[in-house]
Amino acid sequence: MATAAVTTERKNYLNAEYGIRSWLLTTDHKRIALLYLLSITFFFFVGGFFALLIRLELLTPAGDLMTADMYNKAFTMHGQIMVFFFLIPSIPAVLGNFLIPMMIGAKDLAFPRINLLSWYIYVAAGLLYLYCLATGGVDTGWTFYTPYSSLFSNTHVVEAGLAIFIVGFSSILTGLNFVVTVHRMRAPGMTWSRLPLFVWSHYATSIIMLLGTPIIAITLLLVVLERALNLGIFDPSRGGDPVLFQHLFWFYSHPAVYIMILPSMAVISEIVPCFSRKRVFGYTFVAASSIAIAAIGFLVWAHHMFVAGISLYSALVFSFLSFMVAIPSAVKVFNWTATMYKGSISFSTPMLYAFGFIGLFTIGGLTGLFLATLGVDVHVHDTYFVIAHFHYVMVGGAVMGYLGGIHFWWPKISGRMYPEAWGRLAAVIVFLGFNLTFFPQFIVGYLGMPRRYWQYPPEFQVYNVLSTAGASILAVGYLLPMVYLLWSLRYGKLAPDNPWQATGLEWKTTSPPPTFNFEETPVVTWEAYEYETMPMPDEVTLER
């Protein structure tokens, strides 16, 4: 506490300039990361509100809380907001933006003004989407399947499609910035093989963002044009092919799920070695697996279409490739587990989130194999089994990684420590609430409950009630960090430069960092994750 007087005087990126203009016209990657943090948190709660509506309606088999149309809009907008306005930007735009320049020893990203532009594009798209929501919403499902979306739906498909089209450019520009930064801005001595795995994973993510996002852009544009100009490209009665839409849509949307999970894996690759005091087991393999996931991920899209009318033989090829893409993910899980072997493990909040990730991503990934298995997929496709699978990887995986990362780097970002006991409590509540919400959905899906059902046969009710109960617990788990993280900004203990005694260049600068990150450009002469040279963290930082 004696250091308080000195540290609050020091200039850092937060107090370098004051005023709303200095934030809205900033080119500092760290401030832009915080701008993103605010906007994606906002959309997380909007998307979460729709989830609440869904789960409340599904408490009873009858459709008695809202009309069918309202329910269809609720699940559509829940999906679109969560995927496009929360999950895809989340870790890259917040943690990636904040950390990548520091991790490689640079003063900023390669294109700081484009970074700011990407945030404004995100906000513009978000406003358009909110306009769509406010004027009646959209009910096509997040997948926009034609000809329902292009011809039959009476909702605001054009606005929603355009909003997602626009937000795609935010994603593309972020990816562009990261790729060029990693190639051109590394400090002297920071070779590719010394890069933190966080950077490797984000690099792979950025490749997918760059190459995949334009496809969804043009696909949605074609749907918008079809609706606006009555073109007929996807209308079978005029020679169009609705299944062509599905191929175009999934060509992006499958790699998109790797955009959502790779950054989360990036975070886990930083947390696990730090709280095991040990370098990552098999660094080269973990790095290579990120690239492999990105590459193979582009080749599996039609596993979403096994019953859509594709030929038998293409189904065989896509099933086979879908099994292939599981291997690099499994390799990562094994390597993280092996990192803990003979380590020195501490149960800090970030580590609890990492444990949760490893467990839940394992389950989510394994259930993906069920979906890759052709004969089984025929039964479980478009049922709650699929919903359970992707929530296990997206929420149990990506969101837990996101929360773990927020907690791990909170001292660096804010200069404050969050209250550790509350952090651990929230992590446990999230884990328990999550499992209660989504595990029953595997069962009710196998029993045959289809997705996107406003009403359902009564025999499915018990599982739905369990799921809703879990959702309410999960909601508490998500609200807690909102509260105590905000609390910590004012009342949290001041953070030292490196509270966790972690390796990585970002920990060599102050908490919070100065605007240009480093006093002098670092020259790197050591390998990544040299935990054997690091002292143990002060026990005090890990206690309340």
Added chain:
Amino acid sequence: MSDRAGTGESPLVLEHEDRPELRHHFADVVQQRNAASLGMWWFLGTEIMFFGGMFCGYLVYRRAYFPEFAAGSRSLSLVAGTVNTAVLICSSLTVALAVRASQLGKRKLLVSLLLATMFFGVCFLGIKGYEWHDEYEHHHAPTFYFNAQDLVHNNPNLHLDPQRTKIFFSLYFALTGVHALHMIVGIGIFSVITFMAWRGKFTPEYHTPIEIAGLYWHFVDIVWIYLFPLLYLIDRRPGA
């Protein structure tokens, strides 16, 4: 340097004051130029994917509805398309020469070549606009007034399906429309760059914006080089 410690300012600020075009987060001009160049190449990669989606749709439907596509293609103005192709190739020449002029520090020549590039770009758009207007007059624009009966009657042996012909024109307008949009953006970028060149902002040491704008322009040109045969030259055999 030590007296700047803790103020949040970079010790390299002084260096950057000598070279105003060097942005503060880069160590030197070479790094800045390499970053800009790599960034533009990756961006062009995303543009390939963007057009790629439409090309994919085009290829699928062309294979399925070949007669209608061929008839639609023959109805396009070969003269206009060929002239436009020549115009764009000339504009790529002028932009390449402009980059050379900037490397040699020849300001007047640079400005003239940039203006010529924009002129060719505007010519292209003018001719394209004329074509579209013509197609609209013939009811071939994929609006509510679309009517391909003239094509059906002119090709009696093919017994064309007018709906499938509309798909050709939909893709034609989507592809050339998105391409034209990229050209408009390109001309906008060049107008800014021409102004900067006229004001003497570019030197043999620093002309990165011209190089990367040139890259973008070449890409837009190459897209047209693909579009022209795929749209205009599907089946131009005599007697077809």
Added chain:
Amino acid sequence: MFDNLPLWPTGASVHARYEDWLFIFLTVISVAMTVLIFGAVAIFSMKYRRRHGREAAHIEGSLLLEIAWSVAPLGIMMIMFAAGALLYFRMRTPPTDSDQVYVVAKQWMWKLQHMEGPREINQLHVPVGRDIELIMTSQDVIHSFFVPAFRVKQDVIPGRYTTLWFRATRPGTYHLFCAQYCGTMHSGMIGEVVVMDPQDYHAWMVNGAANGTLAQTGMTLFQQLGCNTCHRTDVQGRGPMLNGVFGHPVQLEDGRVVNADENYVRESIMSPAAKVVSGFKPIMPSWQGQVNEEQLNQLVAYIKSLSPAPEGPAMTSGAPGGTQSQEAQQPK
């Protein structure tokens, strides 16, 4: 709420048993894997928890382990792939002598038509132990025919036919769901499949066949629409004779050879110029917009009835166009 708490879906088809065993196999592997990982994490974090004075070991990696835990899962997954592929292949290859039922899906109901004549809405009566093939199309958007008890599902697409087949093994009534989101009452587009003993089914069928078989209705329509003026049965008319055409290869004007299956017949009615038979002129008008899906089904059934049992395999479900055609007739 707890009266009828199902833990496992009823299995009432030949596919169900195989699929359930495959699912159980996958579950066992997954549970084993999960226990392995959870267990390792739990054990390591306990055994190696932070203790004063004890340092972490310095281990970089192990090529042997990396290879082992890449190859072993690969092997297991290949078994999963092969088993799944085999089942899928069977599911998508209807037996040649299946009883056929035409299905038209629309927002938001299922319309079914048996070959023998009876029509049903949101209900499908079938005899136990017989192979049933559903030939399905949609009037509007994409739907999906899903019977959990049979473990079968197939998207129903506007503009073409897709197929699904099953053989029921137990009498009973089973859920039928629409499994592809299709608008407001997607969750209301449900019904039941009623599997009956053969005698009961026969009695039910006789009751409902009063209006004539599907093929007979088709013949009437064929004559009403004037198709028989060009497609004559006595002498060669302006159009090809249709006796014996269905199920056999057809030589086209441009040299291609296609198989005359349901999709071919349908396309010939809706877009006749797409595939013109060799030796004929493309003068047949299109019936697009003039016949609805059910009428199309009737015409297809009639033309089928003009052939003896087809030589090759029946149309594999979901594939557009003839199975032996060298080019797809519609973009996939």
